[in-house]
Amino acid sequence: MDRFRVTGRVRLAGSIPISGAKNAALPSLCACLLTGEKLQIENVPPVRDVRTTLRLLQYIGVDVEETAEGSVLLKAAGLEKPEAPYDLVKTMRASVLVLGPLLARTGRARVSLPGGCTIGARPIDFHIEALRRMGARIEVEHGYVTAKSSRLRGVEYHFPGRSVTGTENLLMAATLAAGTTVLHNCATEPEVADLARLLRAMGAKIEGAGTTTIHVEGVDALHSAAHRIIPDRIEAGTFLVAAALTGGDVTLRECAPEHLGTVLDLLERCGQGIEKNDGEIRIIGKVPPAPVDMATGPYPEFPTDLQAQFMVLMTQATGTSVIRETIFENRFQHAAELRRMGASISLSGRNATVKGASRLSGACLMATDLRASACLVLAGLVAEGETIIDRVYHVDRGYVRIEEKLRKLGARLERIQGS
Numbered sequence: 375m376d377r378f379r380v381t382g383r384v385r386l387a388g389s390i391p392i393s394g395a396k397n398a399a400l401p402s403l404c405a406c407l408l409t410g411e412k413l414q415i416e417n418v419p420p421v422r423d424v425r426t427t428l429r430l431l432q433y434i435g436v437d438v439e440e441t442a443e444g445s446v447l448l449k450a451a452g453l454e455k456p457e458a459p460y461d462l463v464k465t466m467r468a469s470v471l472v473l474g475p476l477l478a479r480t481g482r483a484r485v486s487l488p489g490g491c492t493i494g495a496r497p498i499d500f501h502i503e504a505l506r507r508m509g510a511r512i513e514v515e516h517g518y519v520t521a522k523s524s525r526l527r528g529v530e531y532h533f534p535g536r537s538v539t540g541t542e543n544l545l546m547a548a549t550l551a552a553g554t555t556v557l558h559n560c561a562t563e564p565e566v567a568d569l570a571r572l573l574r575a576m577g578a579k580i581e582g583a584g585t586t587t588i589h590v591e592g593v594d595a596l597h598s599a600a601h602r603i604i605p606d607r608i609e610a611g612t613f614l615v616a617a618a619l620t621g622g623d624v625t626l627r628e629c630a631p632e633h634l635g636t637v638l639d640l641l642e643r644c645g646q647g648i649e650k651n652d653g654e655i656r657i658i659g660k661v662p663p664a665p666v667d668m669a670t671g672p673y674p675e676f677p678t679d680l681q682a683q684f685m686v687l688m689t690q691a692t693g694t695s696v697i698r699e700t701i702f703e704n705r706f707q708h709a710a711e712l713r714r715m716g717a718s719i720s721l722s723g724r725n726a727t728v729k730g731a732s733r734l735s736g737a738c739l740m741a742t743d744l745r746a747s748a749c750l751v752l753a754g755l756v757a758e759g760e761t762i763i764d765r766v767y768h769v770d771r772g773y774v775r776i777e778e779k780l781r782k783l784g785a786r787l788e789r790i791q792g793s
């Protein structure tokens with residue numbers, strides 16, 4: 375397994391491009407299952423989760439062709455095996471995104487239950503309940519969701535809670551259902567709106583994507599389309615925190631400042647200088663930052679996927695801050711590793727109290743999940759001495775060559791090839 379070696383206390387400066395959003399690419403790639411015609415998806419980030427998704431789609435019977443970096447052609451002409459097997463799903467929960475489209479296109483699907491992961495139980499009960507309401511007959515047994523349906527029918531459904539992939543699964547299923555579907559309490563993340571943009575280009579009739587209420591008029595078939603994935607707001611936020619931590623001066627290109635409103639506000643409140651231009655964000659870091667309390671929440675609130683990164687920043691603040699994680703029940707795994715570096719963090723239920731002015735020292739660390747791993751890289755950038763981070767395949771799931779981008783900004787970071 376590859377490891378990272380990071381040498382801390384280097385001020386970052388320069389400019390880097392932001393890649394396509396992993397969490398927009400995954401549903402958009404799965405949307406190919408809704409038509410037998412060709413889809414062309416651009417700006418797809420070459421990360422592990424994308425490779426896993428393409429492998430899964432090929433297993434199902436999709437022709438996949440990667441024409442250049444970030445450009446993928448997909449054609450789901452013959453779907454021999456409408457199934458997502460355990461050995462693929464266990465490495466990536468988002469495989470559940472094939473459930474809705476397979477059911478809508480072929481009338482059957484067999485998808486392994488994603489199972490929990492380090493950040494929480496990650497149930498898919500909303501997905502299953504809503505598809506049952508659309509007429510699907512769904513059994514959950516032996517670790518698999520087995521679904522059958524003649525043509526799905528439009529339904530009015532209220533999500534019990536905001537679910538990003540739940541909204542995306544039902545949105546895709548509704549495009550081919552008979553009649554009208556109205557979904558309430560939908561997730562409003564930019565990635566949902568991006569998927570809807572692709573589906574409309576394929577001929578779907580969708581209103582309201584990006585708001586909490588989405589209307590879909592089912593059609594008989596969808597057709598080919600070309601689509602460009604939006605920039606990755608979580609990658610961008612991760613690099614903004616890296617610049618803040620090192621008092622750097624960094625410009626992010628090819629990004630979407632409009633997707634980072636709450637994050638930019640919080641960074642300004644803790645003293646960082648932020649300049650927004652069309653498709654660019656410049657951050658002039660200020661060390662030490664001021665302490666700022668924060669709570670994660672559904673978009674447009676602070677994204678849970680940036681909570682761990684923000685916690686590292688608050689270990690350097692001029693006072694104490696409280697971070698509240700409202701989305702996942704177990705998303706403070708990174709706190710223990712940060713404590714090993716010298717951070718002073720106390721946990722109580724969904725709250726983490728972070729004392730500032732912690733001098734972090736380099737240590738040997740273990741990555742546990744995608745965003746916690748990114749947080750350990752950030753901690754290494756600000757720590758005294760050398761930090762070794764093991765199991766960086768977690769980082770590779772969601773970041774495109776993170777070490778190259780950080781090195782371009784002056785970071786002293788190298789990948790040690792694993793045995």
Ligand code: EPZ
Nearest residue numbers: 397468496497498499500501536537538539540701702744
């Ligand atoms: C998406 O996960 C993202 N993944 C996650 O990013 C992100 O953290 C999360 O949304 C934020 O809400 C992708 O888009 C591929 P949810 P998702 O359904 O859809 C509960 C990353 O690092 N819930 O929005 O799986 C659930 O337990 C990943 O890129 C149910 O109870 O998350 C959680 O508490 C991590 N029943 C809350 O809702 C359901 O059927 C939000 O989950 C579905 C969800």
